[in-house]
Amino acid sequence: MFSRSVIAAARRAAVAPTFRPVARRAFSASVVARGGGGKHHAESHETGPGSLKPLSEIKSPSDLFGPGAQPGTVPTDLEQATGLERLEILGKMEGVDIFDMKPLDASRMGTMENPIIAKGYGEEHYVGCTGFPADSHVTMWLTLSRERPLERCTECGNVIKMEYVGPEDAHSDAQPDAKTMADFVKPEYYYN
Structure with missing residues (x-):
């Protein structure tokens, strides 16, 4: 007798609305x-x-x-x-890619004489190198700047150069580069 009343109560509860609609129209x-x-x-x-x-x-x-x-x-x-x-x-x-998000040229390896060109609008530009051929190593992030436009990937040796295309009258409010081991290299070993 008890089990029948529980089942009947459950059926009534499933059919009866237990909440009031908040919005009466869509x-x-x-x-x-x-x-x-x-x-x-x-x-x-x-x-x-x-x-x-x-x-x-x-x-x-x-x-x-x-x-x-x-x-x-x-x-x-x-x-x-x-x-x-x-x-x-x-x-x-208008169909213009403001931030130029297309990948850099990966069909060749950049050298000191013929580097891969990365256009930059600011004082610094960060470029990720995945190696040559593409995706041959994990992404190594290189920091290019107006003062140091050339960087070589420490993993594969690919050379990337920043070409500044921003406004000529822009003043440099960037912080000076922090000292790294590259600052202690003899001047005759610098790349130009």
Whole structure:
């Protein structure tokens, strides 16, 4: 007798709702009911501060502020991005790879006479060498700078040179390089 009443109670509990729904209508219907469903909200910011500018019109860091979202809406990446992230998004919209993320030339091994060229926009540039042929050793990170543009991988001997392509009037606010064993090499052994 006891087992039958437990089974009957379990069946009733499985069918009966034990919670009250929080929203009685779908969230998509809420947007339409408020009157915001038809117009794309980014269109209203085109003339205000932080408006969508083409990449060619960006001249200063103040041009890299997003317009933000309309009150009560969730901003898109384009609306809320600022600084370098916004510059990257605007570049991708125009088909420009701002940070030049394609891999370096791995079809040959760089030598002192003919190094692999890595373009750099700042005072320092970090390059990972995976060897020659590619992926023949773990990634060895090399630090290239304007003062020391050539580096040789200690694992495979591959030589990489930084070619500075940034603005010519940029001042150097980088810290001086820390002393390493390379600083104690005789000058006649320096590479030029």
